[in-house]
Amino acid sequence: MIYEEIRISFEELxxxxxxxxxxxxxxxxxxxxxxxxxxENNLSGKESHGLNRFPGFIDSVRKGxxxxxxxxxxxxxxNAVEQWDGKSGAGPVNAILCTExxxxxxxxxxxxxxxxxNTNHWMCGGTYGWKAAExxxxxxxxxxxxxxxxxxGSDEPKLGNNPLVIAIPREEGHxxxxxxxxxxxxxxxxxxxxxxxxxxxxAGFDSQGHLTKDPLEVIKTKRALPIGLWKGSGLSLVLxxxxxxxxxxxxxxxxxxxNVETNVSQIxxxxxxxxxxxxxxxxxxxNGTIEDLHSSKQIDSSMIYYPGETSGRKRKEYLKDGIxxxxxxWKQLLEM
Amino acid sequence: MIYEEIRISFEELxxxxxxxxxxxxxxxxxxxxxxxxxxENNLSGKESHGLNRFPGFIDSVRKGxxxxxxxxxxxxxxNAVEQWDGKSGAGPVNAILCTExxxxxxxxxxxxxxxxxNTNHWMCGGTYGWKAAExxxxxxxxxxxxxxxxxxGSDEPKLGNNPLVIAIPREEGHxxxxxxxxxxxxxxxxxxxxxxxxxxxxAGFDSQGHLTKDPLEVIKTKRALPIGLWKGSGLSLVLxxxxxxxxxxxxxxxxxxxNVETNVSQIxxxxxxxxxxxxxxxxxxxNGTIEDLHSSKQIDSSMIYYPGETSGRKRKEYLKDGIxxxxxxWKQLLEM
Numbered sequence: 001m002i003y004e005e006i007r008i009s010f011e012e013l014x015x016x017x018x019x020x021x022x023x024x025x026x027x028x029x030x031x032x033x034x035x036x037x038x039x040e041n042n043l044s045g046k047e048s049h050g051l052n053r054f055p056g057f058i059d060s061v062r063k064g065x066x067x068x069x070x071x072x073x074x075x076x077x078x079n080a081v082e083q084w085d086g087k088s089g090a091g092p093v094n095a096i097l098c099t100e101x102x103x104x105x106x107x108x109x110x111x112x113x114x115x116x117x118n119t120n121h122w123m124c125g126g127t128y129g130w131k132a133a134e135x136x137x138x139x140x141x142x143x144x145x146x147x148x149x150x151x152x153g154s155d156e157p158k159l160g161n162n163p164l165v166i167a168i169p170r171e172e173g174h175x176x177x178x179x180x181x182x183x184x185x186x187x188x189x190x191x192x193x194x195x196x197x198x199x200x201x202x203a204g205f206d207s208q209g210h211l212t213k214d215p216l217e218v219i220k221t222k223r224a225l226p227i228g229l230w231k232g233s234g235l236s237l238v239l240x241x242x243x244x245x246x247x248x249x250x251x252x253x254x255x256x257x258x259n260v261e262t263n264v265s266q267i268x269x270x271x272x273x274x275x276x277x278x279x280x281x282x283x284x285x286x287n288g289t290i291e292d293l294h295s296s297k298q299i300d301s302s303m304i305y306y307p308g309e310t311s312g313r314k315r316k317e318y319l320k321d322g323i324x325x326x327x328x329x330w331k332q333l334l335e336m
Numbered sequence: 337m338i339y340e341e342i343r344i345s346f347e348e349l350x351x352x353x354x355x356x357x358x359x360x361x362x363x364x365x366x367x368x369x370x371x372x373x374x375x376e377n378n379l380s381g382k383e384s385h386g387l388n389r390f391p392g393f394i395d396s397v398r399k400g401x402x403x404x405x406x407x408x409x410x411x412x413x414x415n416a417v418e419q420w421d422g423k424s425g426a427g428p429v430n431a432i433l434c435t436e437x438x439x440x441x442x443x444x445x446x447x448x449x450x451x452x453x454n455t456n457h458w459m460c461g462g463t464y465g466w467k468a469a470e471x472x473x474x475x476x477x478x479x480x481x482x483x484x485x486x487x488x489g490s491d492e493p494k495l496g497n498n499p500l501v502i503a504i505p506r507e508e509g510h511x512x513x514x515x516x517x518x519x520x521x522x523x524x525x526x527x528x529x530x531x532x533x534x535x536x537x538x539a540g541f542d543s544q545g546h547l548t549k550d551p552l553e554v555i556k557t558k559r560a561l562p563i564g565l566w567k568g569s570g571l572s573l574v575l576x577x578x579x580x581x582x583x584x585x586x587x588x589x590x591x592x593x594x595n596v597e598t599n600v601s602q603i604x605x606x607x608x609x610x611x612x613x614x615x616x617x618x619x620x621x622x623n624g625t626i627e628d629l630h631s632s633k634q635i636d637s638s639m640i641y642y643p644g645e646t647s648g649r650k651r652k653e654y655l656k657d658g659i660x661x662x663x664x665x666w667k668q669l670l671e672m
Contacts, residue, residue: 076613080416081446083613110417113447113607138578140476153640154632166574168581177574179567201547201565202538209635211537228563229537231515234643238502238513241625242474245504245609245618253628254621269605271449273581277412277419282581285590289577292589296490299545304489307570 006330007322014039017054020336024061027069030093037092041124042323045314048187049124051329057090057123058336065262066090066120072097075248080109083248086119088263095122095266099131099139102270106137116266117249121145126178126311128268129167133174138271139167144240146261147252149182149224152233155205157222159236160252161185162243167308169273170286176308181236182224189215189224243267342666343658350375353390356672360397363405366429373428377460378659381650384523385460387665393426393459394672401598402426402456408433411584416445419584422455424599431458431602435467435475438606442473452602453585457481462514462647464604465503469510474607475503480576482597483588485518485560488569491541493558495572496588497521498579503644505609506622512644517572518560525551525560579603 017035026034038057042050060066070089074082082105086094098114105112122128122143132139145160161180168175184203192199193215202211204218204225211225218224226232244251249265250258273282296304318324353371362370374393378386396402406425410418418441422430434450441448458464458479468475481496497516504511520539528535529551538547540554540561547561554560562568580587585601586594609618632640654660 076611078446078608078611079444081607108415109445110414111447111449111605138581140578151629151632151640153634153636153638155635156633158629158632164571166571166578168574168577175574175577177570179564179571183564183567227565227567228515228519231519231563234513235500235502235515237625237629237642238504238511241504241511241622242476242502242607244621244625245474245614246607248613248617251621251625253625269447271417271578271582272414275412275414277584278581281584285580285587286577289573289580289587289589293487293494293573296487296494297492298489299491300489302489304487306573 004327005324006327008325008330009322010039010043010319013042013051013323013325016333020054020058020333023336024058025068030069030090033093033096034090037096037123037127040127040130042325043315043318044124044126044130044311045318046124046126046311048185051325051333053123055332055336060120061090065260072116072119080105080111081113081115081246083246084114084116086116088118088120091120091122092127094119095128095268096131098266098268099128099141099270102139102268103132103135103137106270106272111269111271113246114268115243115247115249116268117247118263119266120262120264122266124178125163125165126176126308129165129176129178129308130174132270133167133169133176136169136274138169138273139165140269141165141267142239142243143266144243144250144252144255144264147256148186148222149226149233149236150222151237152226152230155221155223158253158256159226159233160240160255162236162239164235164239168286170290173312174308175286175290175306176311178307179227181226181232181239183227184215184218184224186219186224189219193219340663341660342663344661344666345658346375346379346655349378349387349659349661352669356390356394356669359672360394361404366405366426369429369432370426373432373459373463376463376466378661379651379654380460380462380466380647381654382460382462382647384521387661387669389459391668391672396456397426401596408452408455416441416447417449417451417582419582420450420452422452424454424456427456427458428463430455431464431604432467434602434604435464435477435606438475438604439468439471439473442606442608447605447607449582450604451579451582451584452604453583454599455602456598456600458602460514461499461501462512462644465501465512465514465644466510468606469503469505469512472505472610474505474609475501476605477501477603478575478579479602480579480586480588480591480600483592484522484558485562485569485572486558487573488562488566491557491559494588494592495562495569496576496591498572498575500571500575504622506626509648510644511622511626511642512647514643515563517562517568517575519563520551520554520560522555522560525555529555
């Protein structure tokens with residue numbers, strides 16, 4: 001933190017988001033859902049997609065990229081797979097409703113897939129993993145995005161950072177992986193640049209084509225490093241293709257041609273793990289695996305975490321003690 | 337290549353594999369299927385899991401880790417999700433049959449998931465992606481494995497390299513991603529060590545805890561780098577958990593406790609993309625995306641490939657001109 005943080009309760013933050021959304025003429029239901037998602041992102045420590053992103057979201061609504069008060073519509077279905085049209089509505093609204101629908105399909109078929117087209121930025125992908133896990137379902141979900149990462153061997157951005165979410169419910173704390181295909185996001189690089197800090201590991205290529213930890217260089221060359229180098233480049237491509245194919249929606253190159261990130265494609269695959277064949281065994285191997293992980297020999301006495309563990313702890317702490325916020329951003333919200 | 341390679345036809349290689357398998361008392365059907373998979377791995381340029389691996393496979397059969405002539409058995413099913421027991425049978429036999437079963441489920445439900453337990457090493461994961469793509473289906477599939485990679489923040493191997501396969505059918509050449517969770521496999525590191533070569537990018541940590549390209553150091557410290565660092569560490573963990581949970585099979589820590597890599601867990605999720613709502617649009621966006629990718633500005637005049645493109649080219653070339661093989665390994669096969 002580079003500011004003296006203040007602490008605001010989850011309910012207070014949520015009610016301020018909701019006040020602004022209602023003022024922008026969102027209907028009660030959508031304002032409630034959106035304020036919940038934005039406030040939960042701060043609650044989970046995902047500052048980048050909570051209060052920090054809210055004014056930008058309102059701006060997208062005013063500019064008309066994000067349509068108010070529309071609901072996703074089912075276009076077609078083949079039993080356990082359904083295509084839905086997000087009608088350029090609010091990303092978190094569409095994503096929450098499609099997560100719920102995937103869960104319904106999973107109850108009926110064992111697993112269910114909703115492929116959503118024409119939707120908008122879902123903010124923090126982990127939100128939908130938490131949502132499914134809270135309902136007792138495992139989830140695999142991803143989104144495509146505007147191109148910002150070059151394919152391996154190129155210096156021209158063609159691939160999205162396409163966050164991939166995998167969630168597994170667990171009573172003592174859900175396991176929720178949420179990883180973008182760039183090693184560091186441009187948001188993180190911008191913040192490090194402001195503080196004159198380098199990344200801890202290589203972030204991309206500099207203008208000489210060498211690996212660099214200097215955020216400024218990567219922002220200039222636009223050659224952010226994919227996770228796993230050529231592997232993340234390939235993974236981004238196939239996630240994009242599957243999302244666009246199954247939803248009947250836009251692929252990264254079509255989103256890029258719009259010059260603004262809207263009408264993206266997303267996938268939500270939920271798994272019913274409540275059957276007796278799965279449940280008892282699942283409990284045993286999840287707990288055994290987490291115990292085994294936590295018992296790993298630590299280097300530099302750093303804790304070994306499972307995905308989502310830190311967010312889970314922050315949720316508990318911030319619910320009790322309030323959410324740390326940037327006071328300038330909080331003041332701006334109160335004035336919106 | 338460090339040897340003068342010879343060229344052997346696909347049919348000749350396959351028939352030699354089959355001869356040995358029949359001599360080992362595999363039944364006709366399994367010998368046919370296994371010889372096809374091993375020969376196809378060489379055909380696709382995946383030398384590490386073709387002829388190179390065959391004597392080790394036969395050894396596992398003789399030692400009894402891989403059971404001959406058993407077939408996977410359906411344990412339970414919930415519509416589009418089924419649990420199968422591989423009964424410690426030959427990995428490629430189980431994986432081919434479960435890919436086929438996932439395709440059958442996808443025909444019925446739109447998508448289908450087979451969760452397989454108690455199976456053995458599937459050799460090259462791409463095989464099952466190609467299989468599904470040839471049948472016109474998209475596939476997401478992965479396996480867990482014996483621990484060989486430390487979780488992020490530890491130097492104790494707890495995670496498998498858990499290859500993830502994503503395949504998308506395409507008439508002009510299937511798109512098949514096949515990525516392990518380590519940036520470089522121990523097989524690759526061993527080969528580079530023999531030649532006194534370093535990896536091109538960081539491969540792991542040395543004994544001082546610094547990143548290194550020296551394969552010998554990584555083999556000593558056992559700190560191979562996950563793809564995307566902490567991200568691949570988390571991805572390996574959740575893939576392992578899902579595979580073990582859904583199949584009712586072993587998780588990585590249980591496989592590790594066996595001290596030998598057997599009775600692993602695998603997932604096969606097939607997607608029916610033949611419906612009119614999906615097919616026409618899919619063709620357009622796949623071709624548009626691949627064109628866009630191939631048009632990317634190249635650095636170092638290196639080609640920009642989609643996942644599986646190189647394998648697809650090798651398959652065509654090697655079918656015509658024969659498969660390049662290590663003459664010593666070929667001679668050993670003839671003498672088996």
